[in-house]
Amino acid sequence: MTGSPLPTARRAPLRRDPNRLPRWFLAVLALPPAAFLAVLYIWPLATIATRGLSGGALADTLARPDTWRAAWFTTWQAFASTVLTVLVGLAPAWAVARFTFPGRRLLVSVLAAVFVLPTVVVGAAFVALLPDSLDRGIWAILGAHVVFNLAVVVRVVGAAWEQLPIGLERAAATLGASPWRTFLHVTCPLLRPAIVSASAIVFLFTFTSYGVIRVLGTAGTRTLEVEVWRRATQLGDTGGAAVLSILQLLALGALVAVSARIQRRGAHVLALDPHAGRPRPHARQRWLVVAAAGGAFVLVLVPLIALVERSLRVGDGYGLDAWRSLGDNEIRPGLRLGIDPLGALRNSAVTALWATLLALVIGGLAAVAITALRRSGRLLDAGLMLPLGTSAVTIGFGMLITFDTPPVDWRAGWWLVPLGQALVAVPFVVRTALAVLRSIDPDLRAAAATLGAPPLRAWTATTLPYLRRPIATAAGLAAAISLGEFGATSFLSRSGSETLPIAIERLLGRTGRLFQAQAFALSAILAAATIALVIVFDLAGNDRERS
Amino acid sequence: MRRGGLLLAALALVTGACGGDDDPKTVTLVSYESFPTDPENPLLVALDEFTEETGIEVEILIAGDTGTMLSKAELTAGNPEGDVMWGVDNTFLSRALDAEVFVPYTADGVDALPSDLTALVPNGEATPVDFGDVCVNYDIAALAEAGVEPPSSLADLTDPAYAGMFVVEDPATSSPGLAFLLATVVEFGEDGWEQYWRDLRANDVLVVDGWSQAYYEEFTFAGGSRPIVVSYGSSPPFEVLFASEPLDEAPTAVVESTCFRQVEFAGILRGTDVEDEARQLVDFLISERFQREVAMNLFVFPANPDVELAPEFTAYAAIPDDPLTMDPATIEANRADWIDRWTTIVTG
Numbered sequence: 001m002t003g004s005p006l007p008t009a010r011r012a013p014l015r016r017d018p019n020r021l022p023r024w025f026l027a028v029l030a031l032p033p034a035a036f037l038a039v040l041y042i043w044p045l046a047t048i049a050t051r052g053l054s055g056g057a058l059a060d061t062l063a064r065p066d067t068w069r070a071a072w073f074t075t076w077q078a079f080a081s082t083v084l085t086v087l088v089g090l091a092p093a094w095a096v097a098r099f100t101f102p103g104r105r106l107l108v109s110v111l112a113a114v115f116v117l118p119t120v121v122v123g124a125a126f127v128a129l130l131p132d133s134l135d136r137g138i139w140a141i142l143g144a145h146v147v148f149n150l151a152v153v154v155r156v157v158g159a160a161w162e163q164l165p166i167g168l169e170r171a172a173a174t175l176g177a178s179p180w181r182t183f184l185h186v187t188c189p190l191l192r193p194a195i196v197s198a199s200a201i202v203f204l205f206t207f208t209s210y211g212v213i214r215v216l217g218t219a220g221t222r223t224l225e226v227e228v229w230r231r232a233t234q235l236g237d238t239g240g241a242a243v244l245s246i247l248q249l250l251a252l253g254a255l256v257a258v259s260a261r262i263q264r265r266g267a268h269v270l271a272l273d274p275h276a277g278r279p280r281p282h283a284r285q286r287w288l289v290v291a292a293a294g295g296a297f298v299l300v301l302v303p304l305i306a307l308v309e310r311s312l313r314v315g316d317g318y319g320l321d322a323w324r325s326l327g328d329n330e331i332r333p334g335l336r337l338g339i340d341p342l343g344a345l346r347n348s349a350v351t352a353l354w355a356t357l358l359a360l361v362i363g364g365l366a367a368v369a370i371t372a373l374r375r376s377g378r379l380l381d382a383g384l385m386l387p388l389g390t391s392a393v394t395i396g397f398g399m400l401i402t403f404d405t406p407p408v409d410w411r412a413g414w415w416l417v418p419l420g421q422a423l424v425a426v427p428f429v430v431r432t433a434l435a436v437l438r439s440i441d442p443d444l445r446a447a448a449a450t451l452g453a454p455p456l457r458a459w460t461a462t463t464l465p466y467l468r469r470p471i472a473t474a475a476g477l478a479a480a481i482s483l484g485e486f487g488a489t490s491f492l493s494r495s496g497s498e499t500l501p502i503a504i505e506r507l508l509g510r511t512g513r514l515f516q517a518q519a520f521a522l523s524a525i526l527a528a529a530t531i532a533l534v535i536v537f538d539l540a541g542n543d544r545e546r547s
Numbered sequence: 548m549r550r551g552g553l554l555l556a557a558l559a560l561v562t563g564a565c566g567g568d569d570d571p572k573t574v575t576l577v578s579y580e581s582f583p584t585d586p587e588n589p590l591l592v593a594l595d596e597f598t599e600e601t602g603i604e605v606e607i608l609i610a611g612d613t614g615t616m617l618s619k620a621e622l623t624a625g626n627p628e629g630d631v632m633w634g635v636d637n638t639f640l641s642r643a644l645d646a647e648v649f650v651p652y653t654a655d656g657v658d659a660l661p662s663d664l665t666a667l668v669p670n671g672e673a674t675p676v677d678f679g680d681v682c683v684n685y686d687i688a689a690l691a692e693a694g695v696e697p698p699s700s701l702a703d704l705t706d707p708a709y710a711g712m713f714v715v716e717d718p719a720t721s722s723p724g725l726a727f728l729l730a731t732v733v734e735f736g737e738d739g740w741e742q743y744w745r746d747l748r749a750n751d752v753l754v755v756d757g758w759s760q761a762y763y764e765e766f767t768f769a770g771g772s773r774p775i776v777v778s779y780g781s782s783p784p785f786e787v788l789f790a791s792e793p794l795d796e797a798p799t800a801v802v803e804s805t806c807f808r809q810v811e812f813a814g815i816l817r818g819t820d821v822e823d824e825a826r827q828l829v830d831f832l833i834s835e836r837f838q839r840e841v842a843m844n845l846f847v848f849p850a851n852p853d854v855e856l857a858p859e860f861t862a863y864a865a866i867p868d869d870p871l872t873m874d875p876a877t878i879e880a881n882r883a884d885w886i887d888r889w890t891t892i893v894t895g
Contacts (some may be wrong), residue, residue, distance in 0.1 A: 036826060064887065064893060065891060066887070066890065124762065202597070218894075219754065219890070219893075219894030220894060230719075232622070233615075233618050233622065234614065234615065234618055234719055234720050235618070235719055235883075235886070236617070236618050236621045236622070236642065236646065237883075252550050338608070338609025338610065400622060404622075404623075404625070404626065405625075406625075409625065409626045411622075411623050412623075412626050412628075413625045494619075494623070494628050495608055495609070495610040495611075495619060495628050496579070496608055496628070501836075509756065509760075510764060512763070513765050
């Protein structure tokens with residue numbers, strides 16, 4: 001839309017960029033992501049808000065004791081998980097930050113791989129690991145959260161630790177301080193911003209824990225997310241679920257704001273020494289390093305090994321029964337569970353393909369539009385980050401109760417699940433692509449223009465070649481996210497078209513040995529697929545990360 | 548570019564291969580997970596005959612336990628996962644009707660059904676197909692081995708002698724679970740049932756999501772560790788008829804004073820695009836041909852009174868003279884509240 005020529009002329013800045021891309025082109029770029037966001041995110045959220053705030057749902061739900069029980073449990077388990085993860089993570093962070101030792105890189109990669117594993121898989125691994133009496137409940141949940149988030153502590157705290165001026169510690173030692181005293185009074189205060197920052201991230205992740213709790217939780221250990229799911233899909237109380245979603249959204253918003261502040265503050269405090277060396281450990285240190293790194297290895301690998309081991313266990317021996325029977329789900333002759341493990345495998349593959357494709361198109365267009373547009377670009381950027389700060393459960397629930405009235409009754413459409421997953425993945429695609437696009441030297445375009453290329457051509461020639469690598473990286477990421485996505489999918493998938501995480505959760509909910517073993521087998525497949533994708537993604541993004 | 552084209556082609560292939568079945572002559576029957584899926588099962592053989600006569604294919608979609616199935620139907624009301632749904636019972640029916648899950652239809656043959664069943668759905672809101680009783684069952688041998696007498700009433704189950712022996716279904720997700728909760732409300736009254744459940748909890752009652760999990764996985768007779776379970780009055784004949792070795796007597800028994808009457812309904816799901824075919828299927832479900840297979844294969848009593856029951860069924864099934872019941876209006880008015888209170892007591 002163009003107004004009268006006068007205001008346009010008045011608004012035109014003096015230093016008008018001659019390379020400015022045509023307006024229609026920018027609109028073409030920005031419209032699909034903006035529409036995607038409006039239809040799939042803003043509208044569903046508005047539906048949740050109206051559903052939750054209208055009628056008696058609000059008062060009813062707030063008066064219910066289980067609402068507050070869930071809120072309280074959500075908070076304290078997140079707190080406990082965070083404290084535990086930091087305590088467990090400090091030792092490997094120290095080892096990785098301070099020393100060079102065989103297996104160091106491997107440890108970092110393994111931790112990163114576990115961090116991207118689907119939540120349901122980590123939950124399944126703990127069911128496999130723990131004895132029957134312990135495999136459901138708070139201890140299993142805390143254990144899974146620690147294993148999951150160890151990478152955050154090791155990365156964030158390790159990165160700071162690596163750059164601490166080692167001279168300070170040596171000075172303390174020279175002055176006669178014991179190693180413990182040195183740690184407490186010199187290292188610890190310096191690390192504090194990093195620890196706080198890592199804690200904030202872990203708290204955020206565990207506060208919104210859903211898949212792990214669906215698998216490992218009991219009736220007494222329900223987070224707000226699980227309660228949203230239970231009220232909406234088990235009890236048919238969408239009003240109550242909407243109220244809980246709003247509650248969760250508010251808490252999450254506050255948490256994100258607080259953690260962003262903490263991280264900003266943390267970034268300024270340290271005067272880092274980026275060139276601190278990493279020696280090999282010697283003498284007594286060697287044992288400590290072996291204990292710290294070995295402990296971390298054991299902690300994250302044993303559950304995964306248990307997963308594979310249990311998928312192969314048949315009675316007291318071993319065999320491939322569970323793997324061979326993946327095509328079947330009989331409870332008794334002629335009676336079936338209604339879950340088709342092989343079908344789930346196929347559904348997951350197709351869903352991931354479409355979700356990835358969608359996320360790439362939308363995220364790619366958005367990233368390009370954001371860099372090309374100025375003020376409205378920032379708005380689009382912020383808007384597309386919103387799904388990141390919203391739990392996938394809220395996204396799935398919102399879509400479920402929004403697209404249920406003609407003419408937008410999409411509940412039977414097979415594309416609803418990939419759409420929801422794409423929405424969850426788009427922020428990651430945008431981040432990945434933006435990082436590269438923003439680093440393109442603007443002089444390149446100026447040079448192209450000087451050589452006579454019209455703006456559009458100058459832009460195409462200087463931008464598109466750089467997009468290939470981030471697109472490849474983002475594709476791996478989006479596919480991994482889609483494969484493991486459980487939050488939104490648990491609302492959107494229909495009977496008979498379950499994806500892998502949904503099938504795993506349902507099979508684990510059964511006590512039959514064969515069902516459990518099938519769930520472990522599917523989890524092993526899903527874990528392998530995710531890790532393979534991440535390795536590809538790591539390779540593709542590798543030279544960006546080297547500095 | 549060429550690689551991109553290949554990818555697209557592959558995508559089209561894969562998604563094309565699993566696209567929906569658009570044949571208008573297929574009716575999808577949504578049912579709970581204890582519905583048989585073995586093609587040799589006489590119920591499915593009967594459905595095959597229906598297909599031969601009418602040309603309408605019947606596909607069966609298992610959608611979890613009754614409560615889960617109904618919740619899905621509520622969330623998909625108007626755009627259903629199938630065309631006909633079987634298995635909503637009188638304890639859940641009002642929830643289905645409130646959510647407008649069904650299109651009303653008065654089936655051919657409904658006149659032949661007993662009036663106490665049809666009175667529950669006077670305007671054809673759904674069609675009664677079968678009925679049965681939800682009762683406490685026990686494993687005779689396992690109790691004998693543990694050295695305890697079988698329970699004889701609901702109150703007995705809070706006796707420490709039965710600690711850790713009882714498994715029930717969650718009334719929020721399971722229809723026998725809800726029926727059993729209602730039975731305790733009828734038995735102990737509005738003032739007493741909550742205390743009863745506190746006592747049961749103190750006695751280490753186990754709660755699972757659904758019947759098939761309780762019966763096929765937790766019950767000792769199926770290899771679990773709990774010798775007392777909430778199941779059906781018709782479960783003992785099932786154990787006789789499907790015993791691996793011939794039995795003279797049922798290995799499990801029913802505590803008759805705990806039985807609660809349940810009527811199961813079938814209905815046409817609103818939003819189906821094969822409504823006419825769906826109607827024919829509902830007609831068939833209450834026809835004599837189909838009804839005579841119901842008893843021996845679903846272990847419930849057929850709604851159609853003209854069907855003769857097999858002697859081996861009547862010999863072992865518990866048919867309580869005076870089952871516990873509750874009128875639908877009372878259930879409807881209190882169900883959500885009772886389930887909430889139950890959840891707080893038992894799982895809080």
